[in-house]
Amino acid sequence: MAPLLYFATAHPERIAGLAFGVRGRGVRELLPDVDLAVEEENGETAQDRLQHRWRPGVGILACGPEPMLRGIARRYGDNPDTYVSLEARIGCGFGACQGCSIETSTGMQRICREGPLFACSEVPWLR
Numbered sequence: 768m769a770p771l772l773y774f775a776t777a778h779p780e781r782i783a784g785l786a787f788g789v790r791g792r793g794v795r796e797l798l799p800d801v802d803l804a805v806e807e808e809n810g811e812t813a814q815d816r817l818q819h820r821w822r823p824g825v826g827i828l829a830c831g832p833e834p835m836l837r838g839i840a841r842r843y844g845d846n847p848d849t850y851v852s853l854e855a856r857i858g859c860g861f862g863a864c865q866g867c868s869i870e871t872s873t874g875m876q877r878i879c880r881e882g883p884l885f886a887c888s889e890v891p892w893l894r
């Protein structure tokens with residue numbers, strides 16, 4: 768959440784909205800000023816918020832656990848401006864070991880070098 772909050776603060780003109788979700792309510796104490804969907808409170812997830820707030824023509828930048836990213840890719844992957852931030856175990860962190868490589872529509876790419884942000888259209892295995 769930290770880089771997304773930073774980006775939203777630094778470039779508010781580029782943000783149509785934020786949809787943050789967490790499982791436990793304890794996070795509220797850590798982030799009292801952030802509008803959170805707290806699954807433990809009412810079952811609402813970040814994906815639920817996104818579904819209610821997103822409108823065609825608006826890009827999506829998603830960061831979170833892979834099941835959530837898969838759900839977003841399935842629902843919004845046809846939107847050309849849907850991006851996912853992927854994670855992998857990082858070995859070297861500068862592109863030498865290939866340990867973070869993933870298959871994309873244009874071949875193998877390293878999350879630490881070419882990523883971590885990929886267009887959903889580049890990672891069809893997410894859907």
Ligand code: FES
Nearest residue numbers: 858860862865879
């Ligand atoms: S962590 Fe080594 S290439 Fe990405």
